[in-house]
Amino acid sequence: AQSVAQPEDQVNVAEGNPLTVKCTYSVSGNPYLFWYVQYPNRGLQFLLKYITGDNLVKGSYGFEAEFNKSQTSFHLKKPSALVSDSALYFCAVRDLSGANNLFFGTGTRLTVIP
Amino acid sequence: KAGVTQTPRYLIKTRGQQVTLSCSPISGHRSVSWYQQTPGQGLQFLFEYFSETQRNKGNFPGRFSGRQFSNSRSEMNVSTLELGDSALYLCASASGEVTDTQYFGPGTRLTVL
Numbered sequence: 344a345q346s347v348a349q350p351e352d353q354v355n356v357a358e359g360n361p362l363t364v365k366c367t368y369s370v371s372g373n374p375y376l377f378w379y380v381q382y383p384n385r386g387l388q389f390l391l392k393y394i395t396g397d398n399l400v401k402g403s404y405g406f407e408a409e410f411n412k413s414q415t416s417f418h419l420k421k422p423s424a425l426v427s428d429s430a431l432y433f434c435a436v437r438d439l440s441g442a443n444n445l446f447f448g449t450g451t452r453l454t455v456i457p
Numbered sequence: 458k459a460g461v462t463q464t465p466r467y468l469i470k471t472r473g474q475q476v477t478l479s480c481s482p483i484s485g486h487r488s489v490s491w492y493q494q495t496p497g498q499g500l501q502f503l504f505e506y507f508s509e510t511q512r513n514k515g516n517f518p519g520r521f522s523g524r525q526f527s528n529s530r531s532e533m534n535v536s537t538l539e540l541g542d543s544a545l546y547l548c549a550s551a552s553g554e555v556t557d558t559q560y561f562g563p564g565t566r567l568t569v570l
Contacts, residue, residue, distance in 0.1 A: 437555065
């Protein structure tokens with residue numbers, strides 16, 4: 344069965360500092376991994392995904408994520424945090440049983456402090 | 458391209474009633490998935506429709522049902538509402554390929570009183 348874990352419920356970072364939001368996964372087979380962001384009273388916005396290829400994936404709004412197979416991790420990063428990055432971040436893994444659904448982590452609330 | 462639209466955005470119902478939520482996917486997308494988001498359970502998969510057929514179903518009671526029309530628009534229905542059904546219901550649209558990205562709508566906030 345597929346699953347993802349986000350070990351931190353809350354991450355605080357000062358504006359201008361680099362940020363990391365952690366995600367680890369458990370899959371049988373090759374993982375298809377995604378990051379989404381959710382702003383208050385909004386749906387989920389797609390940031391980036393890893394399917395295959397380069398371990399460093401670049402996405403929207405300056406975010407990137409590093410796929411590490413040996414550590415089964417897919418951490419989200421940004422070199423310089425903005426106050427507007429404050430939101431709820433979800434890591435997800437695709438169901439590999441032939442369906443199209445995603446299994447989501449519990450979410451990490453990122454707060455960027457001015 | 459227009460994004461995923463969901464109607465209505467907000468609903469208030471009472472226990473025992475039923476409700477129908479609607480989702481219009483991105484043009485050309487044939488897959489529509491539904492998710493329930495609650496503070497306690499997080500994001501949970503309800504079901505997915507592809508070309509008018511339910512392709513997969515999550516672990517929810519039979520009170521939750523859905524359908525998809527020939528134009529790929531989808532509806533989900535919840536009958537005999539319970540207080541615990543209060544949640545944000547999210548619809549996601551995709552082409553249907555396993556590597557494709559799911560794009561989410563803004564959600565319908567259902568409150569059951």
